[in-house]
Amino acid sequence: MKLVVRVKLLPTPLQASVLEATLTACNEAATWAAQVAFDKGVRKNLPLRRLTYQEIKSRWGLGAQAAQHVIKRTCDAYTTLAANVRNGRYGRPGSKRHTRVSGKPVVFRPRAAQPYDDRMLSWQHGRRTVSIWTTGGRMKNVAFTGQAEQLEVLARYRQGESDLLFEGGQWYLIATCEIPEAEPNGHPVSFIGVDLGIVNIAATSGGARYSGRRINRRRAKDRTLRGKLQKKGTKSAKRRAKKYAGREARRNKDINHKIAKRIVVEAARTGRGIALETLTGIRERARLRKPQRTTLHSWPFAQLGVFIGYKAQRAGVPVVYVDPAYTSQECSQCHHVERGNRPSQAVFACRSCGFVEHADHNSSHKGPSRNYWCVSGQSSVVVACMT
Template identity: 60%
Template structure:
């Protein structure tokens, strides 16, 4: 079972500058490789390496592993785009939207996330620091903070790549952990869960998980955004930017808390969980 653990980095100003320069360099390189892939119509990882690998190292001064990760990031992005095209997610063939998407290469933001493998990134769990490759050289003793549970999971199960992420002025590492699969047993019945708006979830044993608090926060934030947008001052724009993900984080935390309560109850009683989905014309269908 794959699980991701996000830890917050606490870099010094010099380390933060090196991380920022690194993200900018690898994403500039990714945009250049993307343009090359689009123009040459070369989207397979192996084929694109032959066209771009040497030039990336010369143009942007990237290490060998970083250059390979840049190429893989580009091929993965185009694989996702082509899957969306096949599934019709960007419009029907011949539509203006589809033609617009296909006409331009993928562009990577200067601060887009970048994967690092164990050759570019090493963890010192006891010291709570990491050593990470940057375009300014190897940055050692970059501090990070994590909960006791996160540290335990990282120490026991971390495996594979970790993504360097810059968001809202903060630095994060998102590490992949490979946990052993939990043995599957036959449930003793099912706990039905009906999803809604007024009540986020209602179980068939009569337990209601209310969405009243979440809806109140959404209403309050909507009114606050309206007032700040009307003011349109620099301070209002700063506050809007600061709060832009706060509501989403609160909603995610609320949903996660409710989900954990339902899973805990189902585990305690040995039951499985069945979601009750209302389908117009068919009544209630349980999946």
């Protein structure tokens, strides 16, 4: 399986200026190639290369490999844009946002990440330095650092491309590593159902609840502060707003990592698999009042699902995805479905059999009468049917 390791570069001021000039040149070339692709209606790598390759090399002084990566990045950006438009991320066709996004070429930020392959970048793990291609020539002895565990993984399993990234005033390399998977558990004794929510970020069928009340209060304060800064509109206010937005994203990511790790460790320890909700279209399915919409749309539910998926894959824990429809209204004991089974947000009380439980715990059982569960992220196929 593929994982990424993020290492921090420690360039000298002169090295940093050369890296910045390299990123700027690559992204200017990518923006120009995106304009050509938009004007000519070309979205494939080979046709776009015929139109732009020589111009990129001569105009921005990029090497052959760098020029090809720039063109591939442009094609990938249009592929991602088309998928997002198709999936409704930018609203419905004809809406203002949809028209604005689909009606203009892709633009790359001056310091957007640039991919490097092994012909452009080499690692000296013993000295903890890298030799990296730049527009000013090959630059050697650029120091890097990171956590000991990550550096060990990097030295043993690095394979494929690495991305040069400038973020928050620091330089990073995002390296791809091919990690061997654990032997998958093809016969789990049962499955831990995981219900995702807002009041409780996650609740499992084993009785664990990961409350979101504290983090939701913190997020509400952050939103209020960002609103004040955005309303002020000065340059310093915008810098502070951007800083707080990044801090919130890192906090959310850390919480999702911790929740995912605890769920996977529990499943591996008890020999069980994990049943997750299918999150596709969660924002369109949810019907919330206006004050609740921001909370739903800003929490990275998909990120938590991805973290659980890859951690489970490393541990050999099977993961299945189930349809979440009506799980909040269905009794986990008799499977009676009725809206009145939820007298309040936290309480589930079945009107048919009288079963009473916390609503999130009831939902985490994932409707065991449903027999159509599909497996994702496993090297071998596991068919899971609960009766």
